[in-house]
Amino acid sequence: MTAPREHVEEISCQEFVELVTDYFEGALGPRTQNRVEEHLVMCHYCETYAEQIRATMRALRALDDEPPAGEPSPAILAALRRRREDSR
């Protein structure tokens, strides 16, 4: 009796691609988390997909190197000057 039910509870690849972020974030309940992990062990395609999401995250992290934004504006420098004068 229990076998077909377990089968129904397996997640599909189409479901996996919607759960992958919650899985990475550790936000799944224990039952769903188990099913996702079981699926990943069996499904080479979803393993590839998950790795592509990780590669996307690494590529995004590598964008974090833009040069700083120019110079303080004259208005800021004037405000600093007022502070210096006030604190004298």
Place this chain on the structure above:
Amino acid sequence: MEALRSGDEDAFRELFQRKSGLMKRIARGFVASDAVAEEIVQETWLAVVNGIDRFESRSSLNTWISSILINQARKHGVRERRSTPFGGLGSHTGDGPSVDADQFEKEGDAWPGHWAMGPRPWHSPERRLLSLEAREHLRHALGQLPERQRQVVGLRDVEGCSAEEVCSLLDLSEENQRVLLHRGRSRLRASLDRYLAEEAA
């Protein structure tokens, strides 16, 4: 902090150089152009210098500056949306599936819901995704995301902020933060997938 209060220009320039790049990218999540993002950064620093006496050390200087930045950015974001036709629709698009339904087997096939062909493999992604061109592509794709997704992905994945920080900076529930992160990341993966396929062709 004391240096800011007393108007020490060298100390200020040091802080400005160290923080402005990050601040600009955060601002960029709210508005459509680089120039406006730069303006927001300048306005924020002006507000910081003028308002430093109101800063209480209960919160960290970083958090205080971020909250000013996001306030300024919101004001600009609202103004920009009013002046751009259709701009307001941006935050409501992008609710489709992470992967097109036609990539999966259908009801009646042998394995409904399973990959029909599997995701296209990416060959040596580490090398190819770090090329200048790939980074430009990704930067552009990030800019095309609906506003809230762009903000969350920018803060989480580009800046490396924690989920808690992003929730509090953008005033989001944990669940909404994850949904936005998921949609944004999924779309960027799909965009990189197309880029890598075209580049290889």
